[in-house]
Amino acid sequence: MDSQFEPRIVVFTCNWCSYAAVDLAGTSRTTYPHNVRIVRVMCSSRLTPELVLKALAEGADAVLITGCHPGDCHYISGNYKTLRRYLLLKKMLEQLGLGDRVRLAWFSAAEGERFAQFIREFVEEVRKLGPLHGGG
Amino acid sequence: MGVSGSDIRIGVYVCHCGKNIAGVIDPAKVAESASKLPGVVVARDYPYMCSEPGQALIEKDIKELGVNRVVVAACSPRMHEPTFQAVLARAGLNPYLLEMVNIREHVTWAHSDNPEAAEKKAMELVKAGVERAARLEPLETEKIGVVKSALVIGGGIAGIRAALDLANAGFKVYLVEREPSIGGKMAKLDKTFPTLDCSQCILTPLMVDVANHPNITLYTYSEVESVEGSPGNFLVKVELKPTYVDWSKCVGCGICMEKCPGRAPDEFDEGLRQRKAIYIQFPQAVPRKAVIDPNACLYLTKGVCRVCEKVCPAGAIDFEQKPRYVELKVGAIVVAVGFDLYDARKLYEYGYGKYKNVITGLQLERLSSAGGPTGGKIVRPSDGKPPKTVVIVLCAGSRDKAHLEYCCRIGCMAGLKHAYYIKTSIPDAKVFICYTDLRAFGKGYEEFYSRIRSMEDVYFIRGRPMEVFELPDGTLQVDVYDQNSNRMLRIEADLVVLEVGVAPPKGFEELRKKLKISISPEGWGLELHPKLKPVETPTDGIYLAGFVQGPKDIPDAVAHAGAAAAAAAAFMAKGYIESEPYVAEVNEDLCSGCGICVAMCPYDAITIVEKEGRRVAKVDLAKCKGCGACAGACPSGAMQQRHFKDSQLRPVVTALARGI
Numbered sequence: 001m002d003s004q005f006e007p008r009i010v011v012f013t014c015n016w017c018s019y020a021a022v023d024l025a026g027t028s029r030t031t032y033p034h035n036v037r038i039v040r041v042m043c044s045s046r047l048t049p050e051l052v053l054k055a056l057a058e059g060a061d062a063v064l065i066t067g068c069h070p071g072d073c074h075y076i077s078g079n080y081k082t083l084r085r086y087l088l089l090k091k092m093l094e095q096l097g098l099g100d101r102v103r104l105a106w107f108s109a110a111e112g113e114r115f116a117q118f119i120r121e122f123v124e125e126v127r128k129l130g131p132l133h134g135g136g
Numbered sequence: 137m138g139v140s141g142s143d144i145r146i147g148v149y150v151c152h153c154g155k156n157i158a159g160v161i162d163p164a165k166v167a168e169s170a171s172k173l174p175g176v177v178v179a180r181d182y183p184y185m186c187s188e189p190g191q192a193l194i195e196k197d198i199k200e201l202g203v204n205r206v207v208v209a210a211c212s213p214r215m216h217e218p219t220f221q222a223v224l225a226r227a228g229l230n231p232y233l234l235e236m237v238n239i240r241e242h243v244t245w246a247h248s249d250n251p252e253a254a255e256k257k258a259m260e261l262v263k264a265g266v267e268r269a270a271r272l273e274p275l276e277t278e279k280i281g282v283v284k285s286a287l288v289i290g291g292g293i294a295g296i297r298a299a300l301d302l303a304n305a306g307f308k309v310y311l312v313e314r315e316p317s318i319g320g321k322m323a324k325l326d327k328t329f330p331t332l333d334c335s336q337c338i339l340t341p342l343m344v345d346v347a348n349h350p351n352i353t354l355y356t357y358s359e360v361e362s363v364e365g366s367p368g369n370f371l372v373k374v375e376l377k378p379t380y381v382d383w384s385k386c387v388g389c390g391i392c393m394e395k396c397p398g399r400a401p402d403e404f405d406e407g408l409r410q411r412k413a414i415y416i417q418f419p420q421a422v423p424r425k426a427v428i429d430p431n432a433c434l435y436l437t438k439g440v441c442r443v444c445e446k447v448c449p450a451g452a453i454d455f456e457q458k459p460r461y462v463e464l465k466v467g468a469i470v471v472a473v474g475f476d477l478y479d480a481r482k483l484y485e486y487g488y489g490k491y492k493n494v495i496t497g498l499q500l501e502r503l504s505s506a507g508g509p510t511g512g513k514i515v516r517p518s519d520g521k522p523p524k525t526v527v528i529v530l531c532a533g534s535r536d537k538a539h540l541e542y543c544c545r546i547g548c549m550a551g552l553k554h555a556y557y558i559k560t561s562i563p564d565a566k567v568f569i570c571y572t573d574l575r576a577f578g579k580g581y582e583e584f585y586s587r588i589r590s591m592e593d594v595y596f597i598r599g600r601p602m603e604v605f606e607l608p609d610g611t612l613q614v615d616v617y618d619q620n621s622n623r624m625l626r627i628e629a630d631l632v633v634l635e636v637g638v639a640p641p642k643g644f645e646e647l648r649k650k651l652k653i654s655i656s657p658e659g660w661g662l663e664l665h666p667k668l669k670p671v672e673t674p675t676d677g678i679y680l681a682g683f684v685q686g687p688k689d690i691p692d693a694v695a696h697a698g699a700a701a702a703a704a705a706a707f708m709a710k711g712y713i714e715s716e717p718y719v720a721e722v723n724e725d726l727c728s729g730c731g732i733c734v735a736m737c738p739y740d741a742i743t744i745v746e747k748e749g750r751r752v753a754k755v756d757l758a759k760c761k762g763c764g765a766c767a768g769a770c771p772s773g774a775m776q777q778r779h780f781k782d783s784q785l786r787p788v789v790t791a792l793a794r795g796i
Contacts, residue, residue, distance in 0.1 A: 010792050016674055017654065023212045026241030034253040037260065037792035038242055041780050042718055046764030051789055058793035071649055074674070075763035076738040085768070109654040110662055
């Protein structure tokens with residue numbers, strides 16, 4: 001019997017908004033799929049494309065980059081830099097056929113439930129895409 | 137580099153957090169799996185790692201087993217990172233050699249429905265934490281002086297209280313208020329529940345104290361333009377809007393108001409009467425100075441008149457006035473901008489704004505106030521007659537998914553107080569209070585509720601009116617289903633009072649972006665922790681006071697403001713803050729001086745300098761705030777962010793991507 005494919009998703013969060021949103025989802029006892037693994041940086045603008053690609057290369061089926069909503073960045077404009085970098089990275093990923101496996105989303109510190117809902121949907125999407133690493 | 141170095145000795149400490157973690161996964165198994173990881177010399181589990189014996193356990197291992205990297209798998213670092221950093225420091229270890237692994241908020245609380253997967257996830261997160269811990273480096277910080285002056289934004293009762301507390305503690309305080317006078321919403325109230333104190337009588341002495349306090353500088357009719365700098369050293373630009381009256385000359389005599397032909401709705405009286413284009417906001421205004429409304433002034437709109445200029449005995453009128461700006465250097469900021477009433481026009485079924493005799497609770501306050509448009513006589517706006525039947529609608533817009541989902545926390549008590557106003561002003565009036573649930577939770581509130589309940593001809597109806605219709609003579613017909621008696625009621629009322637819900641104040645969205653304050657989904661300022669940090673924000677030195685953090689009655693707003701002032705005072709009194717530890721650093725051997733990082737830095741902290749004949753980037757550590765945007769953009773990896781170096785993040789990503 002085939003067991004359900006459990007994707008592995010690496011989620012990058014910033015320290016101020018999106019990490020707090022993940023915390024809030026937990027504090028509110030909102031359950032969501034266990035498939036996500038959080039990596040915290042101070043600001044999403046710290047992320048290099050290399051770290052995203054590394055996650056995919058090393059075994060992740062998808063990557064989610066998160067940060068504060070536009071205009072809410074703790075460091076004035078970091079999330080705009082992330083957005084620009086993400087759009088460039090996305091172009092390259094699309095050529096590799098990986099465009100659907102990397103997403104960018106903004107979460108405020110108060111959006112725990114929204115984070116949980118986003119993960120529920122994203123895990124389903126990645127499940128439909130199937131494993132990135134030949135089932136291994 | 138990394139784990140292979142024999143000098144790395146990692147201790148892993150898995151917390152049960154009572155049942156919060158241990159109720160879902162087995163911490164002993166997580167510790168067991170961690171004990172096999174490279175570099176780990178000890179792995180323990182303990183019921184409460186943050187307790188004194190828990191902390192002592194770590195301290196002992198550092199001293200006796202030579203543990204030099206600590207992994208604590210417990211709650212969020214947002215909760216207890218400082219606690220465990222202090223443990224390391226006490227044991228003589230650099231506090232930044234700590235890695236917190238969040239297995240509570242991110243694992244057991246989120247995946248209680250799948251304990252097996254949760255346990256595996258906890259093990260994987262600990263593994264990644266161990267990988268990172270092995271590569272952590274000691275960090276040094278410097279002590280930066282804190283400016284011992286504070287900015288309080290908002291001059292309502294919360295801002296007044298915070299300003300006075302801070303000023304009395306010896307700090308210099310700048311109080312910024314956008315209206316011409318301080319006083320806020322409380323200045324508009326006739327009486328306060330449940331004691332029925334005269335609102336102005338208890339407020340105005342405090343307003344005068346603010347004006348006279350040697351440590352307080354008051355900027356009214358002013359707004360915060362921009363906020364720069366960092367905790368302890370904020371640089372705030374304040375716009376002083378043109379009043380067209382030279383306040384150094386104006387004595388507040390009011391002669392100009394008598395002669396001015398311009399008219400506009402009186403905001404202070406909630407639009408119940410007209411004020412002049414030149415006006416003093418209310419008789420007890422502080423400062424008691426005149427302001428010209430540029431949208432109502434005939435000279436400023438049509439270029440003719442200038443009557444005020446002719447009659448002013450002090451020669452204070454100045455039509456040439458432009459906005460002025462002051463720059464303030466402050467250590468702490470207290471945000472006390474209060475609230476606005478929800479727009480009652482959106483409650484179409486009640487006809488507010490269409491039917492003259494449907495008013496808000498705040499309008500009734502003005503009608504009841506001796507300083508109000510009727511001199512304290514409660515009348516129907518349509519014909520000025522005393523209303524004989526009054527319907528008070530609680531939860532108007534509140535606890536309603538179509539409008540505001542939350543409780544306003546003041547409407548029930550205000551409604552009871554308004555019944556009291558009417559019964560004392562018009563003893564033969566009938567009052568119907570339509571409620572959803574009557575919430576009389578505060579000190580003395582239940583007693584006040586009982587008192588109103590026992591008054592003759594005050595009726596309580598459990599149900600929110602469905603609709604209000606206006607009859608030709610201005611009488612209102614209120615249809616309400618009373619759930620207590622299971623009957624449809626139709627009440628013919630002379631006056632309908634809506635206890636309207638509350639919303640974050642106009643302009644708060646722009647202000648909070650300048651201050652980098654997060655908001656709750658309803659738009660209120662978000663505190664750092666709902667229970668334990670009710671006035672703090674994620675930014676040190678910025679505090680929330682009063683209603684802006686969420687609905688509060690006056691006693692709670694005052695208590696909250698006092699707490700905010702105490703927190704701000706403690707922050708400033710300490711005299712210093714630690715500099716940012718997670719700053720950027722350049723590997724000059726790798727840097728080609730391309731300057732991409734310079735453009736990335738939002739704080740102008742990076743410059744390109746000549747060094748030994750080469751161009752290299754240089755970071756000004758005093759300006760760097762530790763975002764890492766430069767490191768994220770550096771094409772050669774020369775720019776790194778301390779504590780979040782590529783060499784520290786890559787192993788974490790690898791560990792989490794691979795799993796166990």
